[in-house]
Amino acid sequence: MPLSAEQTLRNRARALGFDDCRFTTAEAPETAPVLRDWLAAGCHGDMAYLTRTASKRADPRRVLPGARSVITLAASYARVEPHPAPPPPPPSSSADPCPPARIARYAQFADYHPVLETPLHALAETVNTLGGPLTRSLAYVDTGPVLERDLAQRAGIGFVGKHTGLVSRSLGNWFFLAEILTTLDLRPDPPEPNRCGTCTRCLAACPTAALIAPFRLDARRCIAYLTIEFKGSIPPELRPHLGNRIYGCDDCLAACPWSRFTRPGRLMPPHAQPALAAPDLVGLLDLDDAAFHRRFAGTPLLRAQRRGLRRNVCVALGNTGDERALPALRRAASDPDAMVAEHARWAIDRIEQRLAPPTRPLSRNA
Numbered sequence: 547m548p549l550s551a552e553q554t555l556r557n558r559a560r561a562l563g564f565d566d567c568r569f570t571t572a573e574a575p576e577t578a579p580v581l582r583d584w585l586a587a588g589c590h591g592d593m594a595y596l597t598r599t600a601s602k603r604a605d606p607r608r609v610l611p612g613a614r615s616v617i618t619l620a621a622s623y624a625r626v627e628p629h630p631a632p633p634p635p636p637p638s639s640s641a642d643p644c645p646p647a648r649i650a651r652y653a654q655f656a657d658y659h660p661v662l663e664t665p666l667h668a669l670a671e672t673v674n675t676l677g678g679p680l681t682r683s684l685a686y687v688d689t690g691p692v693l694e695r696d697l698a699q700r701a702g703i704g705f706v707g708k709h710t711g712l713v714s715r716s717l718g719n720w721f722f723l724a725e726i727l728t729t730l731d732l733r734p735d736p737p738e739p740n741r742c743g744t745c746t747r748c749l750a751a752c753p754t755a756a757l758i759a760p761f762r763l764d765a766r767r768c769i770a771y772l773t774i775e776f777k778g779s780i781p782p783e784l785r786p787h788l789g790n791r792i793y794g795c796d797d798c799l800a801a802c803p804w805s806r807f808t809r810p811g812r813l814m815p816p817h818a819q820p821a822l823a824a825p826d827l828v829g830l831l832d833l834d835d836a837a838f839h840r841r842f843a844g845t846p847l848l849r850a851q852r853r854g855l856r857r858n859v860c861v862a863l864g865n866t867g868d869e870r871a872l873p874a875l876r877r878a879a880s881d882p883d884a885m886v887a888e889h890a891r892w893a894i895d896r897i898e899q900r901l902a903p904p905t906r907p908l909s910r911n912a
């Protein structure tokens with residue numbers, strides 16, 4: 547008996563290396579109105595592209611007129627780890643090595659967009675071949691104006707957790723999403739119900755209290771936003787909470803009990819960048835433009851740009867409190883870029899305050 551179109555596509559997705567492949571209709575996700583409220587409340591910060599494309603995001607049929615189905619895909623970026631990620635180091639003594647930087651797991655690989663686009667476009671070709679010459683398809687990995695998590699939940703890949711990420715029962719939290727919008731009619735899979743129960747560990751774990759309610763992230767407080775997307779001055783009251791994180795944050799996902807079902811995938815591991823696991827902070831501050839591009843070519847870190855990354859490194863150095871960072875910070879404090887210079891001065895003040903001998907409390911009788 548010939549295979550159904552759905553089974554053919556599932557087999558092909560698996561052969562191409564994806565860890566899950568499911569189908570849903572191209573109808574607007576029921577949760578789309580939440581996007582409008584979230585934008586109206588300003589929770590997107592400076593990510594103006596979300597507002598510009600809001601009406602398309604709310605309905606895939608506005609992205610691809612005539613779309614009937616969405617093929618949703620997951621690709622795990624989990625690594626096999628014997629131990630959980632170490633906590634941020636305490637202020638060190640001069641005998642310890644300089645504290646390293648912390649980079650989000652997803653960014654410790656080559657940029658996932660081009661890595662996943664190759665198999666994704668190969669799958670889109672199979673869709674078009676199956677559907678015949680009139681079939682139209684659009685393939686995205688993070689790049690399109692679509693509510694990827696909402697569509698993937700309706701297709702049954704996983705459920706939107708209280709931290710707002712998609713959680714899978716078989717992959718845990720560490721996976722990317724991609725999808726193909728198509729005019730081909732495919733039988734939808736059943737949606738996945740929410741399985742957070744009464745758990746609120748992700749809310750408690752967020753260092754900056756960015757999860758202001760279950761299923762509600764104020765991006766303006768989120769370390770991923772502040773260190774990657776945001777181009778301005780990091781609000782001073784949030785800086786101490788960044789710890790040594792210089793690019794993204796995983797704390798809400800790491801706190802999720804479903805992370806124990808993590809499974810390494812096949813597409814990302816060959817692109818791992820072990821040098822990004824714990825790079826030296828001072829070395830990063832001293833990178834000139836050419837060295838920055840050489841070091842981070844093909845990685846997600848280019849998105850922060852050199853000035854954004856150096857801004858983040860200043861904050862992390864201030865938080866680690868290591869006096870050996872002072873010479874590099876003093877050089878950065880006279881940087882022609884006023885934003886980098888201001889963050890460097892903040893870090894110097896913070897380290898010097900720590901170094902200053904504690905003021906003795908006034909005695910009652912003095």
Ligand code: B12
Pocket residue numbers: 577578580581584585593650651652687688689690691692693694695696706709710711712713719720721722723724740761762763765768770771775793794795796798799
């Ligand atoms: C903008 C964006 C960000 C922003 C805002 C994040 C956010 N939560 O919206 C910032 C920069 C902060 C960010 C951070 C991260 N991101 Co991001 N991001 C996106 C992007 C481009 C759009 C997301 C979006 O539409 N937000 C709009 C708002 C309204 O979404 P929301 O608040 O979550 O609400 C929606 C749903 O949660 C749902 N909903 C709301 N309430 C409820 C209640 C219930 C009961 C249910 C069921 C649903 C539900 O409806 C809302 C409308 O869609 C997507 C790619 C894409 N096109 O979808 C990637 C994406 C979400 N990011 C991703 C990743 C990996 C991350 C980080 C983990 C990276 C990191 N380690 O630093 C963090 C995670 C932080 C977090 N807790 O969300 C992955 C997530 C994969 C997954 N398994 O879920 C995506 C899908 C990219 C991809 N293709 O893989 N991201």
